[in-house]
Amino acid sequence: MKTPANYNFQLTEKKWQQRWKSAAGLGKTKERSGGREKCYVLEMFMYPSGRVHMGHIRNFMIGDVIARFKRAKGFDVLHPVGWDAFGLPAENAALANAVHPKDWTYGNIDSMRKQLELFGFSYDWEREFATCDQDYYAVQQKIFLDMYKKGLVYRKESMVNWDPVDNCVLANEQVIDGRGWRSGAPIESRQLSQWFFKITAYTDELFQDLKLLQEWPEKVRTMQERWIGYSRGLMLDFAVKDKKGRELQDLSIYSTRPETIFGASFVAISAQHPLAQKLAKTAPAIAKFVYMCSKSSVSTGDMDKMEKLGVDTETLAYSPLLDGKGLPVYIANFVLQTYGTGAIFGAPAHDMRDWDFAKKYNLPIKDVIRPTNSESVRGGDAPYLGDGVMVDSGFLDGKTTQEAKDYIIEYCEKIGVGKASKFCRLRDWGISRQRYWGCPIPMIHCERCGVVPVTEEDLPVTLPIDVTFDKPGNPLDRHSTWRKTKCPKCGAQAHREADTMDTFVDSSWYFIRFCQDKESDLSVFNKEQIGRWLPVDYYIGGIEHAILHLLYARFFTKALRDCGYVDLDEPFKALFTQGMVCHKAYRHVDGHWLSPEETEIKNGKVVCKADNTVVKVGRSEKMSKSKKNVISPDEMVRIYGADSVRMFVLSDSPVDRDIEWSDEGITGCWRFINRFWRLVVMFSEKYADVIAAAPGTTLKLDRIDSQTSESFKQALRSIAQVGELYEKFQFNRAIAAIHDAVNVMYDLLDCADVYDEEFRGLLLLTNIVMAPITPHFSEEVNQKLGNTKTVQEIDWPDFTVYKLQKETAIIAVQVNGKLRAKLSVSAGASQQDVENMIKNLDVVKKCLSNCCAKKVVFVSDKIINFVV
RNA sequence: GCCCGUGUGGUGGAAUGGUAGACACUACAGACUUAAAAUCUGUUGUUGGCAACGACGUGGGGGUUCGAGUCCCUCCACGGGCACCA
Numbered sequence A: 001m002k003t004p005a006n007y008n009f010q011l012t013e014k015k016w017q018q019r020w021k022s023a024a025g026l027g028k029t030k031e032r033s034g035g036r037e038k039c040y041v042l043e044m045f046m047y048p049s050g051r052v053h054m055g056h057i058r059n060f061m062i063g064d065v066i067a068r069f070k071r072a073k074g075f076d077v078l079h080p081v082g083w084d085a086f087g088l089p090a091e092n093a094a095l096a097n098a099v100h101p102k103d104w105t106y107g108n109i110d111s112m113r114k115q116l117e118l119f120g121f122s123y124d125w126e127r128e129f130a131t132c133d134q135d136y137y138a139v140q141q142k143i144f145l146d147m148y149k150k151g152l153v154y155r156k157e158s159m160v161n162w163d164p165v166d167n168c169v170l171a172n173e174q175v176i177d178g179r180g181w182r183s184g185a186p187i188e189s190r191q192l193s194q195w196f197f198k199i200t201a202y203t204d205e206l207f208q209d210l211k212l213l214q215e216w217p218e219k220v221r222t223m224q225e226r227w228i229g230y231s232r233g234l235m236l237d238f239a240v241k242d243k244k245g246r247e248l249q250d251l252s253i254y255s256t257r258p259e260t261i262f263g264a265s266f267v268a269i270s271a272q273h274p275l276a277q278k279l280a281k282t283a284p285a286i287a288k289f290v291y292m293c294s295k296s297s298v299s300t301g302d303m304d305k306m307e308k309l310g311v312d313t314e315t316l317a318y319s320p321l322l323d324g325k326g327l328p329v330y331i332a333n334f335v336l337q338t339y340g341t342g343a344i345f346g347a348p349a350h351d352m353r354d355w356d357f358a359k360k361y362n363l364p365i366k367d368v369i370r371p372t373n374s375e376s377v378r379g380g381d382a383p384y385l386g387d388g389v390m391v392d393s394g395f396l397d398g399k400t401t402q403e404a405k406d407y408i409i410e411y412c413e414k415i416g417v418g419k420a421s422k423f424c425r426l427r428d429w430g431i432s433r434q435r436y437w438g439c440p441i442p443m444i445h446c447e448r449c450g451v452v453p454v455t456e457e458d459l460p461v462t463l464p465i466d467v468t469f470d471k472p473g474n475p476l477d478r479h480s481t482w483r484k485t486k487c488p489k490c491g492a493q494a495h496r497e498a499d500t501m502d503t504f505v506d507s508s509w510y511f512i513r514f515c516q517d518k519e520s521d522l523s524v525f526n527k528e529q530i531g532r533w534l535p536v537d538y539y540i541g542g543i544e545h546a547i548l549h550l551l552y553a554r555f556f557t558k559a560l561r562d563c564g565y566v567d568l569d570e571p572f573k574a575l576f577t578q579g580m581v582c583h584k585a586y587r588h589v590d591g592h593w594l595s596p597e598e599t600e601i602k603n604g605k606v607v608c609k610a611d612n613t614v615v616k617v618g619r620s621e622k623m624s625k626s627k628k629n630v631i632s633p634d635e636m637v638r639i640y641g642a643d644s645v646r647m648f649v650l651s652d653s654p655v656d657r658d659i660e661w662s663d664e665g666i667t668g669c670w671r672f673i674n675r676f677w678r679l680v681v682m683f684s685e686k687y688a689d690v691i692a693a694a695p696g697t698t699l700k701l702d703r704i705d706s707q708t709s710e711s712f713k714q715a716l717r718s719i720a721q722v723g724e725l726y727e728k729f730q731f732n733r734a735i736a737a738i739h740d741a742v743n744v745m746y747d748l749l750d751c752a753d754v755y756d757e758e759f760r761g762l763l764l765l766t767n768i769v770m771a772p773i774t775p776h777f778s779e780e781v782n783q784k785l786g787n788t789k790t791v792q793e794i795d796w797p798d799f800t801v802y803k804l805q806k807e808t809a810i811i812a813v814q815v816n817g818k819l820r821a822k823l824s825v826s827a828g829a830s831q832q833d834v835e836n837m838i839k840n841l842d843v844v845k846k847c848l849s850n851c852c853a854k855k856v857v858f859v860s861d862k863i864i865n866f867v868v
Numbered sequence B: 001g002c003c004c005g006u007g008u009g010g011u012g013g014a015a016u017g018g019u020a021g022a023c024a025c026u027a028c029a030g031a032c033u034u035a036a037a038a039u040c041u042g043u044u045g046u047u048g049g050c051a052a053c054g055a056c057g058u059g060g061g062g063g064u065u066c067g068a069g070u071c072c073c074u075c076c077a078c079g080g081g082c083a084c085c086a
Helices: A009-023 A054-072 A088-097 A101-117 A134-149 A199-212 A218-228 A258-263 A274-280 A284-298 A352-360 A401-415 A527-533 A548-562 A633-640 A642-650 A663-686 A688-693 A710-727 A731-748 A756-770 A775-784 A831-838 A842-848
Strands: A038-043 A076-078 A153-163 A168-170 A188-197 A231-242 A247-255 A266-269 A310-318 A326-332 A343-346 A369-371 A388-390 A418-423 A443-446 A450-453 A484-486 A493-496 A536-542 A572-578 A581-583 A599-602 A605-608 A808-815 A818-826 A855-859 A863-867
Touching: A009 A642, A009 A775, A038 A054, A038 A527, A054 A076, A054 A536, A054 A572, A054 A581, A054 A633, A054 A642, A054 A710, A088 A101, A134 A153, A168 A188, A199 A218, A199 A548, A218 A548, A231 A258, A231 A326, A231 A401, A247 A258, A247 A266, A247 A274, A247 A343, A258 A401, A266 A352, A274 A284, A274 A310, A274 A326, A284 A310, A284 A326, A343 A352, A388 A401, A401 A418, A548 A572, A633 A642, A633 A663, A642 A663, A642 A731, A642 A775, A663 A688, A663 A731, A663 A756, A663 A775, A688 A756, A710 A731, A710 A756, A731 A756, A756 A775, A818 A831, A831 A855, A831 A863
Parallel strands: A038 A076, A038 A536, A266 A326, A536 A572, A808 A863
Antiparallel strands: A153 A168, A153 A188, A231 A247, A231 A310, A231 A418, A266 A343, A310 A326, A369 A388, A443 A450, A443 A493, A484 A493, A599 A605, A808 A818, A855 A863
16 A cells, blocks of 8 residues: 555644634633533743743643643633733843833733644633733732731831842842842842731741642642741740840840750850840941951852851850850851841750851860760760750750750740740742832822822722833833822822832732633622632642742732632642753853754764864753753744644653653654554545445444454553543653554554454544644544544543453463563463463473472462462 | 652663563664655564573662562662751
8 A cells, every 4th residue: 555645734733723713612611511520720821031932832731631631521621821921021121122011021922822822722812811911910909908908018128139130129039049030140138118928927827738738749848848947946035244244135045956055055146136236336356247247148159168257245145044154145157137036055066057166166065965875975076966865954854855845945934034936937028129010019108198008999000101211220210200199198299109019929819810701800809700710720830930939829829818809728739840841952162052053973973063173962951042952842843743742742751850852752753643644544545435434423332342352452451541641640651552552553454353443433532532632633633534523522532331351361470589481361360270271381390390389479360479 | 968859771761569671762674665765564671592591680789578670778879959047
């Protein structure tokens, strides 16, 4: 038979995309009667940078397969798409190219939407929106005011993380290794008035509810747990006196290891501590040290390499617990003002940092814990950090560390020198950004009344369009008219808050907005629609959002619940984090990256075309412009078609791992699609009469019985697994199972014992389980095979109706666990039957010649193992 | 330093404690072709052997088990996250 022509993806993909569009049915959210279950599938929405990259495609593919699969399973599915559209790059583009951020953003959205449409994702485009749409940020301003009324928003003068490149404040979460998460510039400290969300009001709940998120990766839960940094300990009171015994001030110290107090040999406070500031005024040496610390705190970074330094304040700290013994007070560079009370007591024998400090300044090291399984206290030149039994600690002697801890907290509370306390690392969320392209903060500054919220009738506070970017800084600040307004309280001349909100606010509730359809009043929360869809059943995105976005969104959900907007505690039921799409990267000897076009292969070596130097072919790296290893999705669609690209990003690697983009991989998918296509063409030509005689037949395979070949059943077994594999996000295995089925069908095509209609059924079933991955192709195949329903209209097949049990099993014959032979038996054969069958096998005879087996292990249809 | 993850052929990767290497890629061979591409059919963990058939083999070492890639202990390498958090 002549080899059929290649599958024409150009025509086919266009054809089906047009049909889906005109039928307006592909991704449209259906709410059908009959109490169907809902399924909300959401991929983390994207920033409109201008280009869709392969990482997006992989992310969206996971969601698209799940959404299509769940629809076929009979769920009502919500699968929306939108744009996280405020943010700095729009302003940078405005500066660089003299284009308005609004035009830049909406222009990018248009071109990215076109790119996405090439892939045929089953989104409900009717619900699409961008966070910079006025009707979206208007609601956000209302939420802000409601949270303000609830006491969840406040304004405070505080030290902030200032990014000198972006000219902007960053949240703690956005500072990575002392550098801005976006600009990479070293962060400075500045004193500024800022708006804060009181996320710490929800510390307990955010921490406790992590336990509810069993369908989140454990890794993400642990990261959040550590970020919140919950700890329990004792707040202990000290009195600080100078050398002459004059009382200077009281000092509170927080410790999670209060049981080591009798091993304390010094107290250390941070350079920003009020006591340090006070002492610096009169003592030049202290002032100098404090100044030095303030300098170095600006550029954090290699904390671990920083030597522990301190200065003796010549004062002593007294606790009633310590029998009138004063501990020398140091100002030390390793004590953080932002954690606890900014003061510690040092127990060098049982803490690494205290140990280093004591060694440096020759302070006593007193052991108070004897390791549990040891006769004596710590030996050697290191602190003992584990648990044990208290020694040399007065009334704590003989208690275990845990007992001692509980006891001393209780004791201190009783005698009134301390109390049980808890602390967390989590700080309130500073959301003021000195930028133009964001949601305006709806507040007004009045000289007489102070800060006054905008009244609801005056919402939204719209972003003015007539702004200039000719100077650095926030254009809202210098706008000639926009800032001027009347005080809602007294009517006097006042001015608007010029800061805008952190864009992470925008992405903290977008998944709620998607729940409302186009017809609903978008200026209010429609509780019925929101209640119908939330929580998100499958949330899919990158691990890089493990803390920032996911923590903020969880907080927002709880805050909105308390404002009466929603009725749920956690927004995302299951979270799935996918790996990156990587690609080979080429590096020149001098270190700069080369694109593949700048290289060639000479004598089996990759060399740089320009200067013939040997190029280092590095390990596969995440695709990025700077590494010049980006593969453009539309280019790939042009060459191989959308379905091949769709298939490739899910094949090969499990989706939670990185995948390497390769030419072989994508051509492999393209070839497989053609291979399946040829099968369909050959069948439909050979059995044209079958198709013509029974168009629109259902998928039912009537004649699966004992006469059906094992191969045929094997193919059915393979595709029967595919749904379960989708459910488990094991798309690579699902694709392997589909390969299996197609390979078997090739073997079957020429067999005489294949019933024609049965074979068509098998083709159709394989096609249908593959359809979530290759929707255009599958519609075409389905049509070619004469099915009158479209794939979209077909329910997921029920494979349990087929009798697919194997009739024979291959049993492994083992001696002492070593494989000696394989034996085909009828399925379910008993141990006796199997033993009878094999006792004459040479291998078995040889092994059993001199003695009987001590023991025979038999696992039905699997193994028989003789132990001799 | 702490926490988490990963380690299986030339490559990506399969494998409820039960026949390791499914599926795919690469490579090689054969068929088709004037030829090439494409396609189809084989072979492809290492190693000994003409063969039948053996030996070895899931980062290293040890253990539990009739049986370990899988469970336990320990070490190593790589990747990621957090990091002076009292």
